Amino acid sequence: MKAYLARRLARAVLLLFAVSLLCFLLTRLAPGSFFDDIRLNPQISPQTIATLQARYGLNQSLPLRYAHWLGSVARGDFGFSIAYNTPVSRLMWAPAEHTLLLGGVTMLLCWLISVPLAVWSARYERSLFDRGVSALTSLFISVPEIVLAVGLLAFAVRSHALPVGGMTSVGFDELPAWGKASDIARHMLAPVAILVLVGTPVIVRHLRSSVLEVLHAPFVEAARGCGIGGARLLFRHVLPAAANPAISLFGLSLAALLSGSLLVEVVTGWPGLGPLILDATLARDLDVVVAAAMLAAAMMIVGNFAADLLLLAADPRIRTGSPDAV
Amino acid sequence: MRFRRAIWLPAAVLVLWHLGFLCAGFLAPYAPAEQDRDLPYTPPSHFEFRGPQGFHFRPYACEADAAAAGNQQSSCYPVHFLVHGWQYSFAGLRSDLHLFGVPAPRRISILGTDAYGRDMLSRLLFGGRISLAIGLLATLVSLVVAMLIGTLAGYHGKWTDELLTGGAELFLVVPWLYFLLALRAMLPLHLSASATFLLVVGVIGSLGWARPMRLIRGVVLSARERNFVLAARGFGAPDVYLLRRHIAPMTGGVLLTQAALLIPQFVAAEAALSFFGLGVSEPVPSWGNMLAVLQQYSVLVSYWWMLTPAIALVVTSVTYCWLAERLQRWLKSSSI
Numbered sequence: 136m137k138a139y140l141a142r143r144l145a146r147a148v149l150l151l152f153a154v155s156l157l158c159f160l161l162t163r164l165a166p167g168s169f170f171d172d173i174r175l176n177p178q179i180s181p182q183t184i185a186t187l188q189a190r191y192g193l194n195q196s197l198p199l200r201y202a203h204w205l206g207s208v209a210r211g212d213f214g215f216s217i218a219y220n221t222p223v224s225r226l227m228w229a230p231a232e233h234t235l236l237l238g239g240v241t242m243l244l245c246w247l248i249s250v251p252l253a254v255w256s257a258r259y260e261r262s263l264f265d266r267g268v269s270a271l272t273s274l275f276i277s278v279p280e281i282v283l284a285v286g287l288l289a290f291a292v293r294s295h296a297l298p299v300g301g302m303t304s305v306g307f308d309e310l311p312a313w314g315k316a317s318d319i320a321r322h323m324l325a326p327v328a329i330l331v332l333v334g335t336p337v338i339v340r341h342l343r344s345s346v347l348e349v350l351h352a353p354f355v356e357a358a359r360g361c362g363i364g365g366a367r368l369l370f371r372h373v374l375p376a377a378a379n380p381a382i383s384l385f386g387l388s389l390a391a392l393l394s395g396s397l398l399v400e401v402v403t404g405w406p407g408l409g410p411l412i413l414d415a416t417l418a419r420d421l422d423v424v425v426a427a428a429m430l431a432a433a434m435m436i437v438g439n440f441a442a443d444l445l446l447l448a449a450d451p452r453i454r455t456g457s458p459d460a461v
Numbered sequence: 462m463r464f465r466r467a468i469w470l471p472a473a474v475l476v477l478w479h480l481g482f483l484c485a486g487f488l489a490p491y492a493p494a495e496q497d498r499d500l501p502y503t504p505p506s507h508f509e510f511r512g513p514q515g516f517h518f519r520p521y522a523c524e525a526d527a528a529a530a531g532n533q534q535s536s537c538y539p540v541h542f543l544v545h546g547w548q549y550s551f552a553g554l555r556s557d558l559h560l561f562g563v564p565a566p567r568r569i570s571i572l573g574t575d576a577y578g579r580d581m582l583s584r585l586l587f588g589g590r591i592s593l594a595i596g597l598l599a600t601l602v603s604l605v606v607a608m609l610i611g612t613l614a615g616y617h618g619k620w621t622d623e624l625l626t627g628g629a630e631l632f633l634v635v636p637w638l639y640f641l642l643a644l645r646a647m648l649p650l651h652l653s654a655s656a657t658f659l660l661v662v663g664v665i666g667s668l669g670w671a672r673p674m675r676l677i678r679g680v681v682l683s684a685r686e687r688n689f690v691l692a693a694r695g696f697g698a699p700d701v702y703l704l705r706r707h708i709a710p711m712t713g714g715v716l717l718t719q720a721a722l723l724i725p726q727f728v729a730a731e732a733a734l735s736f737f738g739l740g741v742s743e744p745v746p747s748w749g750n751m752l753a754v755l756q757q758y759s760v761l762v763s764y765w766w767m768l769t770p771a772i773a774l775v776v777t778s779v780t781y782c783w784l785a786e787r788l789q790r791w792l793k794s795s796s797i
Binding site: 157158273274276281285338395397398415416428431432437 | 601627631633636638639640642643645647719725728729738755758765773779780781782783786
């Protein structure tokens, strides 16, 4: 088992390295650069631009620049943002916290809603409740995220039920501690609602089908025969046996903590990583884009790795290498 | 037989839907970029079938606030069918025939107009043509790539398989929107309309191949060991023959299902990209850049008809998902 873990870890590190190389090469082979717009200005001489490029090391050879960049990653700077004239990590710290807050709340709500929904709709298969849940799930899975975001935003703006735009109200600094928390919570409602609507259906659909499969297994029949029923049967016996796909999905939602809300953040004006990355893309501030992509990839790898660990802990079939492991 | 019964309905709806956008020039009353600066944000007109002489079959288009003003005669005007208007070209033919229109100084706007007084219905139709074309072409690109790489990995196996699945994993670990932005960031921002179109197709298409590739690899891997393939190999069939005659046909179902799943995703990806101002740019319409005006909250509050591209996106997505579900069910029942 230790060998298995070591192999997974080595693969994860290798993958991260490959992602960094790919991102770096992609952005550095790009025809444009940050100074393209300046070059159009006749008042700025080519010498000035050359000096600027030399200062930011844009005229060095590719391997050298990659080495420099790796060095700055090792120092924890993650490259240098030309637009803001500061190391990227300093730029990303506060937005990353905001995104993490949004993602954390979303993830918690998603799982709290979808697990009981999935288990009960599988338990009462073909009932009105189950049909309703399935219909809603199919609908929300197929509606694109951008439409959900714009639609809910339109509702929020028109009804004045939810505050939209930003994370805090105007007089935020004067509020007491509790007022601050509730202000942020109210601003969070719209983006969280959109993200929960996007995330929940996927979990419900997968978990429902796997619970359904287990409910037809002989051991459930046997448990019923022994007089175990109701919630105890569902949550103590059926759910653990049906948890494997859900654990993989949990890994994915862990991975999406930082990256899953990009579009919604931009649409609702949440000051997280999304708007930062979009602005950096439009300004060709490439180090920021690369650092964000790296961060997202790292989260994805960590999430998958965590899912593997959890699967290992939860499922004895995987631990023993049994062939009927799911 | 089962295939046809389960799948004809969503497929027929989709064919009609696409056909409508293909005939955008005929259905749209105005050119998509034609402006009328005097009529910004005109609300959708409504139709009357009752005039001063009682009921008539010809619909009369009325300006939205006409009823409130109480002067119906002056602001209602007859809608004519199969009229001649602006020139458009369709499949190499030039024509100026349109399904409907109103006498010249008047303008009809079934879905209202946008900030420049451009007809929303016309923009929706022409924008849909571009958005759907991007979705279809990007799907074609990524499925061709997935087919090539997946077949190679599954059929050749060994180190080729290791290398290619590793490469696919690389594309799966970076979230697609991040990848889309990173890839878009490296390419020039300001380009001509057709170059942007190809660029968006390329960017989206080159990112989506990893997941179908894994599925195709799986199918090829199991197909390679099937008895009839082994038998054919035993009779001395060359690899190319085996792939073409025996293995490629087995991937058909997976390819179809993946196409039905990928097309709406890619149409939505185009919408997101153009919404951010990184995709198709004005004055060429696409559903994404039509939605971009909604970033201003004032538009979102006051002009509900600006949300119509979102409805078109939902219709596209829901119908394709319906088709994909039917295809998946058919695939499951036919593979057992």
